[in-house]
Amino acid sequence: MRYELYYWPSIQGRGEYVRLALEEAGADYADVARGKRGTAAMMRMMEAKSGTPPFAPPFLKAGKLVIGQTANILFYLGSRHGLAPKAEAGRLWVHQLQLTVTDFVAEIHDTHHPLGPSLYYEDQKAPAKKRTAEFWRERVPKYLGYFERLLQENGGAYLAGRRLTYADLSMFQLVEGLRYAFPKRLKAFERKIPGLVDLHDRVAARPNIKAYLASQRRIAFNEDGVFRLYRELDG
Amino acid sequence: MRYELYYWPSIQGRGEYVRLALEEAGADYADVARGKRGTAAMMRMMEAKSGTPPFAPPFLKAGKLVIGQTANILFYLGSRHGLAPKAEAGRLWVHQLQLTVTDFVAEIHDTHHPLGPSLYYEDQKAPAKKRTAEFWRERVPKYLGYFERLLQENGGAYLAGRRLTYADLSMFQLVEGLRYAFPKRLKAFERKIPGLVDLHDRVAARPNIKAYLASQRRIAFNEDGVFRLYRELDG
Numbered sequence: 001m002r003y004e005l006y007y008w009p010s011i012q013g014r015g016e017y018v019r020l021a022l023e024e025a026g027a028d029y030a031d032v033a034r035g036k037r038g039t040a041a042m043m044r045m046m047e048a049k050s051g052t053p054p055f056a057p058p059f060l061k062a063g064k065l066v067i068g069q070t071a072n073i074l075f076y077l078g079s080r081h082g083l084a085p086k087a088e089a090g091r092l093w094v095h096q097l098q099l100t101v102t103d104f105v106a107e108i109h110d111t112h113h114p115l116g117p118s119l120y121y122e123d124q125k126a127p128a129k130k131r132t133a134e135f136w137r138e139r140v141p142k143y144l145g146y147f148e149r150l151l152q153e154n155g156g157a158y159l160a161g162r163r164l165t166y167a168d169l170s171m172f173q174l175v176e177g178l179r180y181a182f183p184k185r186l187k188a189f190e191r192k193i194p195g196l197v198d199l200h201d202r203v204a205a206r207p208n209i210k211a212y213l214a215s216q217r218r219i220a221f222n223e224d225g226v227f228r229l230y231r232e233l234d235g
Numbered sequence: 236m237r238y239e240l241y242y243w244p245s246i247q248g249r250g251e252y253v254r255l256a257l258e259e260a261g262a263d264y265a266d267v268a269r270g271k272r273g274t275a276a277m278m279r280m281m282e283a284k285s286g287t288p289p290f291a292p293p294f295l296k297a298g299k300l301v302i303g304q305t306a307n308i309l310f311y312l313g314s315r316h317g318l319a320p321k322a323e324a325g326r327l328w329v330h331q332l333q334l335t336v337t338d339f340v341a342e343i344h345d346t347h348h349p350l351g352p353s354l355y356y357e358d359q360k361a362p363a364k365k366r367t368a369e370f371w372r373e374r375v376p377k378y379l380g381y382f383e384r385l386l387q388e389n390g391g392a393y394l395a396g397r398r399l400t401y402a403d404l405s406m407f408q409l410v411e412g413l414r415y416a417f418p419k420r421l422k423a424f425e426r427k428i429p430g431l432v433d434l435h436d437r438v439a440a441r442p443n444i445k446a447y448l449a450s451q452r453r454i455a456f457n458e459d460g461v462f463r464l465y466r467e468l469d470g
Contacts, residue, residue, distance in 0.1 A: 049388055050388065052328045052331070053385075054331070055335045055338075055378075055381050064324075065324055065327070067327055067331065068331045068335075069330075069331045069334040069335065071334065072327060072330055072331050072334055075327075075330075076327060089299075089300055092300070092302055092307060092310075092311060093287045095304075095307055095310075096287070096289070096302065096303045096304045096307050099304040099306065099307055099334075099337075100290045100303075100304065102334075102337075103290075103341070106338070106341055107351075110345065110349075110351075114345075114349045114350055114351075114362060114366070115349055115362060115365045115366050115369060116342075116345075116349075116365075116366050116369035116370060116373065116374065117373075117374075118369055118372075118373040118374075119369060127349060127350060127362045130350045130351075131349070131350045131351050134350060134351035134353055134354060135351060137353075138351065138352075138353040139351065139352075139353070143290075146290050150288075153284055153285065
């Protein structure tokens, strides 16, 4: 089956967690909105009068199914492509970790958009500075400390169980994205998360991920996505 | 099986979506942290060195499983208690709707905490006013408009399928909470969501929910939860 991924064509954003899973799995997929008239097709599916129209991208067409919400898509893909345990307890645990990633991603986005997603960053620079300071003081240590602890307690190789899961791919993306958006701040923080940095490096070296990152399919980070490089927010 | 729900004992918060599902199902459960030494027990489980320690409450102990993240708990409970379809496509769809509720709830929380969850409201009143204005101008119409449209397109009785699901219970809580936190603003908006208001009323009248709402088990809304009544934010 050829999957169809629908996501904004010029950013990594929330769609990137799905792209990484599809790439690691070697799955056959089209990144539809990056093709001709793809964004229009995406908008039409969101406006559908029947079926399961998603609230927002990303969403995945898998045969007759249209599945929205990043973590939900990964839940669907995970056990089908060996990126999550098959047993219910393990599936729920990896999904729970991904939902915690989802919460963290929303807070990362809020660092540059504390007054809401519909206003420009330029119109909320001062509150963005305050929110970012609180984010690095309280939230990054809490979230990344949690994941680092789980990783260590699980033996250091993977976040959950004895094999790579999509949650590990998401850890790669979090470290990579924070490095891009907050190079100085993350550099100072990395010594507190040696396990996650090592996991990041091991994910980046996996053949399918390595090939993906070097390809045109990987969109570069930019200032329209979740991870944005604004020097004034990097402390 | 007697479930154990772990959540902050003095607020509805994110735990309320789980409480509503347990109550509607007539499930046997203990709201552990509301009992003696319950909060300490909750903290210990989050600090566990093995198993599946959650990042934050709510979490549910179901036999040997410890399940965190509101939507994940509902996913687990849903098909076991007739509050979600049994088939995969339906389960994923209702879960997707709940994850969209999750996103909306985070944005509701951000109206009074735009600079982050670790700072007091009193220290972010001005940005809260701006965020709330944007929230009512852009986000409420988008989220509630989406759910209203799905409800109408599905025949008006339930959000998904032909029976009540946990997503319908969550719609009740959203309307109830927004009525509490923004009485003036929601009153003006309700004419745009007649279906959701009707769904709210029908959920409130269901025997198990009605009994729950009249009981001591339902914690009153207050200014420590997600839905907070701050007159200056009500326009």
